[in-house]
Amino acid sequence: MFAGTWTLIKLILRRDRIKLPIWILSAAGFAVLMVPLLVKTTGSAASLAELATSMQLNDVVKLLTGPLDQATLGGLFLVKTSLYTALILAFFNTLLVIRHTRQNEELGAQELILSGRASRYSPLLAVLTVALVSNILITALMGLGIATIANEWPVGQSWLYALSMGGLGLAFAAIASIVAQLTETSSAANGILAGVIGATFLLRGAGDVLGTVVAGVPTPAFWSYLSPFGWMQLTHSTTFGYWWPLLIPLVFCLAAVPCAFWLLARRDLGAGLLPGRRGRARASRLLRTPFGLTWHLQKNVFMGWLVGNLVLVVVIGSMSNQMDKVYSASSQLKDFIISLGGSGAIEKAFLSAMLTYVAALTLAYVIQSLGKLRSEEVSSHLENLLATKLSRIKWLALHVATALTGGAAMLALSGAVLAISVNVAGGGSADIWAYTCGALSYWPLLLVFTGVYVLLFGILPMAASLVAWLGLCWVVFVGELAALIGIPNWLRDLSPMVHIHPAPAEAIAAGPLIAMSLIGLALLAVGAISWYRRNLAEQ
Amino acid sequence: MNIIETKQLVKKFGSLAALDGLNLTVGEGEVHGFLGPNGAGKSTTIRVLLGLLKKTSGEATLFDEDPWGKSVTLHKKLAYVPGEVNFWPNLTGGEIIDLLGELRGGLDEKRRASLLERFDLDATKKFRTYSKGNRQKVALVAALSSDVPLYILDEPTSGLDPLMENVFQEEIRDLKKQGKTVFLSSHILSEVEALCDRVTLIRLGKAVSEYTLAELQKDHKNLEKLFLSKYEEEQ
Numbered sequence: 152m153f154a155g156t157w158t159l160i161k162l163i164l165r166r167d168r169i170k171l172p173i174w175i176l177s178a179a180g181f182a183v184l185m186v187p188l189l190v191k192t193t194g195s196a197a198s199l200a201e202l203a204t205s206m207q208l209n210d211v212v213k214l215l216t217g218p219l220d221q222a223t224l225g226g227l228f229l230v231k232t233s234l235y236t237a238l239i240l241a242f243f244n245t246l247l248v249i250r251h252t253r254q255n256e257e258l259g260a261q262e263l264i265l266s267g268r269a270s271r272y273s274p275l276l277a278v279l280t281v282a283l284v285s286n287i288l289i290t291a292l293m294g295l296g297i298a299t300i301a302n303e304w305p306v307g308q309s310w311l312y313a314l315s316m317g318g319l320g321l322a323f324a325a326i327a328s329i330v331a332q333l334t335e336t337s338s339a340a341n342g343i344l345a346g347v348i349g350a351t352f353l354l355r356g357a358g359d360v361l362g363t364v365v366a367g368v369p370t371p372a373f374w375s376y377l378s379p380f381g382w383m384q385l386t387h388s389t390t391f392g393y394w395w396p397l398l399i400p401l402v403f404c405l406a407a408v409p410c411a412f413w414l415l416a417r418r419d420l421g422a423g424l425l426p427g428r429r430g431r432a433r434a435s436r437l438l439r440t441p442f443g444l445t446w447h448l449q450k451n452v453f454m455g456w457l458v459g460n461l462v463l464v465v466v467i468g469s470m471s472n473q474m475d476k477v478y479s480a481s482s483q484l485k486d487f488i489i490s491l492g493g494s495g496a497i498e499k500a501f502l503s504a505m506l507t508y509v510a511a512l513t514l515a516y517v518i519q520s521l522g523k524l525r526s527e528e529v530s531s532h533l534e535n536l537l538a539t540k541l542s543r544i545k546w547l548a549l550h551v552a553t554a555l556t557g558g559a560a561m562l563a564l565s566g567a568v569l570a571i572s573v574n575v576a577g578g579g580s581a582d583i584w585a586y587t588c589g590a591l592s593y594w595p596l597l598l599v600f601t602g603v604y605v606l607l608f609g610i611l612p613m614a615a616s617l618v619a620w621l622g623l624c625w626v627v628f629v630g631e632l633a634a635l636i637g638i639p640n641w642l643r644d645l646s647p648m649v650h651i652h653p654a655p656a657e658a659i660a661a662g663p664l665i666a667m668s669l670i671g672l673a674l675l676a677v678g679a680i681s682w683y684r685r686n687l688a689e690q
Numbered sequence: 691m692n693i694i695e696t697k698q699l700v701k702k703f704g705s706l707a708a709l710d711g712l713n714l715t716v717g718e719g720e721v722h723g724f725l726g727p728n729g730a731g732k733s734t735t736i737r738v739l740l741g742l743l744k745k746t747s748g749e750a751t752l753f754d755e756d757p758w759g760k761s762v763t764l765h766k767k768l769a770y771v772p773g774e775v776n777f778w779p780n781l782t783g784g785e786i787i788d789l790l791g792e793l794r795g796g797l798d799e800k801r802r803a804s805l806l807e808r809f810d811l812d813a814t815k816k817f818r819t820y821s822k823g824n825r826q827k828v829a830l831v832a833a834l835s836s837d838v839p840l841y842i843l844d845e846p847t848s849g850l851d852p853l854m855e856n857v858f859q860e861e862i863r864d865l866k867k868q869g870k871t872v873f874l875s876s877h878i879l880s881e882v883e884a885l886c887d888r889v890t891l892i893r894l895g896k897a898v899s900e901y902t903l904a905e906l907q908k909d910h911k912n913l914e915k916l917f918l919s920k921y922e923e924e925q
Contacts, residue, residue: 153764158792166778259776263829266740266770266842267793270762308921420742 155269159277162408163251165380171285174243178289182236182312184298189228190303197610214356214467215508217384218369224303225389233312238348238381240289240320240541244282245344248327251278254337256421265420272412275328279408283326290317304389312388312399318400320380323348324445326405328411332418342455353466441541448527449520453557456516460509460565466504471498471579478588498579500511503589503656504571507648509565510593511627513558517597520554521604525612528688543683551601551675558597566590589654595667596626599647600651602674609681612688691754693718693840693871694739699748701734701895708734710747710895716873716888718839723868723882723889724875725913727743727921731895732875733773736844740770752840766795768840769833773848773875775825777817783828784813790832801835805872808857822849834861841865841872847881859884879913 163169203222212219216234220226252275255261265271294313298306327344334340358375366392375381382403385396437443524547527533537543570586573579600619607615629646643649651664694716701709709731716722726732738750750757752764758909777786791797794833806813811827820828826849833841847858855878860874862885876882882889883903890900898920901909910916 152762155793158789162789166780258778259772260778261776262737262740262742262772263770263775263790265742265761266768266772266797267790268762268765269793271741398871419744420737466765480876 152270153273153276155267156273156277156280159264159269159273160280163277163281165245167250167281171281173321174247175285175289175292178236178239178243178316179292179296181239182232182293182316183300185232186228186297189224189231190361198277199224200444203227213359213362217355218359218362218371219601220369220387220390223390225308228301228303228389229312229387233316233383233388234352234380236293236316237319237380238352240286240316241323241348241379244286244324244579245318245327245330245348246341247282247285248278248324248329249337249340249344252328252331253334253340257337262420271420272415275331275411275415279324279328282556283321286317286320286324289320301389305392305483308389308392311386311394314397315383315386318397319383321404322382322400325407326379326410329407329414332411332414332596335422338451342451345455346459349462351378352380353462354378355384357466359384399623441545441552442549444536445546445553448523449550449553449557452516452520452523453553453561456512456519457561457564459515460512460561463569464505464510464565464569465572465576466510467502468569469576471573472501498573500653500656502573502581502586504651505523505569506586506590506593507568507653509562509569509632510596510648510651511623511630511671513561513565513593514597514600514623514626516561517554517558517600517602518604518616518623520557521550521601521608521619522616524550524605524608525615528612534687537687540624544679547605547679547682551605555594555597555601559591559594562590562593562597563587585655590663592654592659593651595664595671596647596651598671599667599674600671602671602678605678606674606681607678609678609685672679691718692716692751693720693753694722694873695749695751695754696735696739697749699735699738700746701731701738702746703745707746708895709738709745709748712892712895714890716871718849718871719866719869720888721862721872722875723886724892725877725879725882725889725917726892730892732827732892733844734895735892736770736842736873736875739842742764759776767838768842769794769836769838771826771829771833771846772839773845775829777825777828779816779818781817782814783811783817783820783824786828787813787832787835788819790829791836794832794838795838797827797835798837801837802831805835805861806830808861809854814855823851823854826850827854830858834865839870841870843872844875845877846874847876847878855881879917883913889918893921 200222203219203226212230216230219230255264255274261274264274292315293316294310297312298309301309323344326347327340330340330343330347334343355371355375355378358373358378358381359369361374362369362371364370369388370382371381375384379400382396382399384392385399404419435443438447450598527536533546536546566586566589567583569583569590570583572582574583600622603622604615604619607618626646629643630648647667650667652658652660652663692715694714695716696712699709699712699714700707712731712735714724714735724732726733734743738745739752739757741757741759741764744758744839753767757764781789787796790827791802809827809831811824815824817825817828826846830846833843842886847855850858859881861922862874865872872885874882875885886903888900888902889906891898901916906913906916910919
């Protein structure tokens with residue numbers, strides 16, 4: 152029934168000989184390296200307690216990092232690392248499973264493989280085996296690393312932390328193995344899975360925000376029980392240390408993986424269970440223009456990230472009501488808010504901070520959208536296009552303009568919808584125009600990244616996407632953790648985001664925005680010239 | 691025993707019938723040509739025979755067994771060359787040949803070496819750097835270096851130059867001498883004429899006629915004339 156699995160496992164290891172070690176080391180390494188960073192920077196017990204007070208009261212912290220269990224280093228470690236580590240594992244597992252199942256079918260390679268002595272179940276079993284072993288390796292490295300470095304909590308709890316991450320990774324591998332059966336293309340499958348990861352992340356965020364404290368233990372509302380992230384949090388690994396929730400992802404996998412095989416047994420090779428639709432017989436008038444083609448290639452990426460952004464701002468906007476209730480229910484909280492300058496001001500500061508998340512998501516959209524430059528080039532689609540009257544520079548300009556215009560539209564819409572949802576569902580009053588402008592003030596950030604991307608595309612195309620994604624990680628990392636860890640100022644200033652004043656809580660400062668735009672345009676120009684001069688990638 | 695047999699084979703994709711009652715027999719030791727216009731259902735037939743697609747109704751057997759249920763056992767006895775050869779760009783031709791060989795239960799090392807030489811294929815190049823013809827050679831070398839009773843070839847030579855086409859024909863004749871069965875779907879009519887004992891013509895998912903080469907040579911001047919008359923009259 153599973154003939155050929157071993158051969159296919161070797162094939163996966165050969166194909167991913169570079170990707171797998173990088174993912175495994177970075178997933179384990181991130182959590183391990185955060186331990187000394189936190190220990191070094193948290194300082195005294197008093198500053199820890201102070202930090203804890205502000206965090207425990209903050210719903211934004213709860214939404215994005217989970218509740219703080221206790222004012223210990225273990226509690227802080229959990230809040231500051233667990234969901235990030237979990238996200239790395241979630242993306243690692245889903246991308247891995249799709250790459251070796253649906254993507255192979257789409258490519259046509261699976262056809263030739265399955266014409267050999269390999270059962271139709273073997274490719275899925277092979278990749279799940281690789282996923283299992285990779286997760287075990289990550290767990291082992293992470294557990295060993297943290298247990299060695301951390302003295303602040305028991306060794307067993309370090310292992311519990313690692314095991315809860317391994318369990319989460321397996322749960323997402325199982326989810327991916329089902330989604331792989333549903334769609335015809337790997338990009339659709341990856342899109343659905345990114346949505347599932349986002350939705351389950353938000354579900355547990357809602358669970359944490361609406362949760363209560365039972366006998367000193369933060370207990371989430373039931374939403375969290377629907378999410379693998381929530382299951383991971385239930386272990387409270389480096390604080391209270393509960394072992395039983397490790398069973399939840401295991402039981403889930405035992406139920407979900409057979410479902411995937413059951414679906415697999417019922418479909419043709421290359422087909423999905425969700426039917427592929429028929430298309431038009433003629434190209435629309437729009438599609439016949441170079442811009443139309445560019446938009447056709449870009450629109451799914453745009454729509455995907457737009458939906459993601461809108462879900463985020465609607466959730467945040469309508470939660471501002473909830474926050475108000477939470478604040479007014481507790482006199483302690485009320486004092487905290489008053490100390491910060493009244494309810495109106497805190498709402499504005501909170502919402503302005505949320506716009507930085509909108510900016511980060513939009514930046515991710517722009518990077519993925521620019522990724523088309525490279526994928527079109529290496530897939531030889533570009534060769535066909537440039538053999539027509541379309542010029543290189545026009546082709547580049549169309550994609551860049553689409554990404555930047557799309558980014559502007561996404562920022563403006565997200566800012567406006569944030570304000571509208573505060574007004575409609577959040578029971579507050581927010582100036583729609585001010586939030587639209589506030590969101591748009593992050594546009595020069597997109598321009599700088601676009602400049603860097605196009606420059607690299609011109610001179611070192613292989614590295615463009617990698618550098619851009621690392622840059623985005625840096626921007627998010629600095630925004631989230633820099634203050635906490637206390638990195639040197641010059642390092643912090645490397646992130647363009649810190650130079651943008653959070654509007655509308657603060658006035659928009661034109662100087663940095665103009666400077667960033669000029670830098671971006673200059674990089675763009677140099678990049679375009681290098682692209683004009685270089686060879687097209689060899690097929 | 692017929693190596694391949696289908697009776698009233700139907701495969702539907704939604705409401706569209708790609709195969710609509712196909713009857714086909716291929717006997718042991720036969721080189722059988724499979725002809726038809728684009729979209730007639732040739733590749734669909736082959737994919738059903740390989741157990742990659744599930745038939746909607748009718749019968750399809752390979753070595754008297756069900757290709758969907760017994761796919762793995764059956765695949766030990768066959769080698770397949772698809773019309774479009776796609777592989778991961780970062781593996782070399784040699785690696786792909788070995789992988790496919792392993793999945794077919796081993797390669798004949800001598801044959802592998804001699805085929806690489808005869809087809810003039812550099813096995814150390816990455817797959818992405820191969821031209822269309824060379825990609826097809828990778829699949830051909832992989833298939834022909836395994837010792838199996840049945841070879842299923844789906845337009846295997848559409849990218850080969852005339853020199854390589856010659857090598858291919860010699861290799862197929864060699865297989866025939868050894869008593870192997872070859873099921874060859876092709877648009878290169880001279881190739882079919884030169885190699886096949888019998889041909890089946892299909893149209894709209896049905897077999898329209900079946901000939902031995904002798905019958906064919908008696909009634910029609912050549913295969914191209916027959917092909918054109920068959921499909922032009924029905925248009």
